[in-house]
Amino acid sequence: MIEPIILSKTDATSANNVFNNALTNEPATLMLVIGDNAQSNGAVQKLSSFINSDDHFYNGVIALQAPNISFILDTLKGLKVSPRLDDIDWDSIDSYLIISISNVFNNIGNVVLSSKYDNRSTYYIEKSIMLAMAYDQNLNQ
Numbered sequence: 001m002i003e004p005i006i007l008s009k010t011d012a013t014s015a016n017n018v019f020n021n022a023l024t025n026e027p028a029t030l031m032l033v034i035g036d037n038a039q040s041n042g043a044v045q046k047l048s049s050f051i052n053s054d055d056h057f058y059n060g061v062i063a064l065q066a067p068n069i070s071f072i073l074d075t076l077k078g079l080k081v082s083p084r085l086d087d088i089d090w091d092s093i094d095s096y097l098i099i100s101i102s103n104v105f106n107n108i109g110n111v112v113l114s115s116k117y118d119n120r121s122t123y124y125i126e127k128s129i130m131l132a133m134a135y136d137q138n139l140n141q
Contacts, residue, residue, distance in 0.1 A: 002051050002062075004044050009036060009067035019064070019072045023103050028062045029132045030101040031125070034093065036067035039114060043097060046121060061129055069093055081108045082131060100128035109134065 005022060007015040022030055033043045047063035066072055077090055079101065088111055089095070098112040109132030112124045 002048070004048050004063035004065055006044075007064065007066045007068075007072065012068075012071040015066070015068065015071035016075065019066070019075060022062060022064055023075075023101070023106050025103070027104050028060050029109075029129050030103055031061060031063050031128065032099045032101060033063065033065045034069045034096055034099065035114075036065070039117065040065065040067075040097060043117065043121070043125075047125060050125065057126070057129070076108075079106050079108050082110070082134075084131075085109075085111065098124065098128055100132035102132045107132070 005018060007018050009015075022028075031047050033040050033047070044063055044065045047061070051058045051061050051063060069076075073090070073093060076093075076099070081088060085108070088108070095113055095115070096111050097114040097117045098110075100109045100111075101107065102109060109130075110128040112128060117124055
């Protein structure tokens, strides 16, 4: 069983080290879940269930949870963002639930607002994975 990666909620150095390792480790689509509440814990459980299913769509997807997003916020701000996304409101990062990241070029492919997730959770998870894969390219050009 592939377990989700839970970043430390009390140790900023540990959280950064684990997150940076996920960004530079084997090629994958990272699904970063923000927060430590019922909604974020449910999203991590749902992602974990999908990742551990027999569905090939979820091969190469890694679920991460950042209970304290402020620890890795500077690293997130340094990632390139898909040109199809609206600007991310970094000052209101807690209004987001999921950020999908490709870790070949470390691009943010999609963000999901907490307020929208519960309406169509599977749709938002699958869309985020596809958009991370679609924008796993050099955005510096």
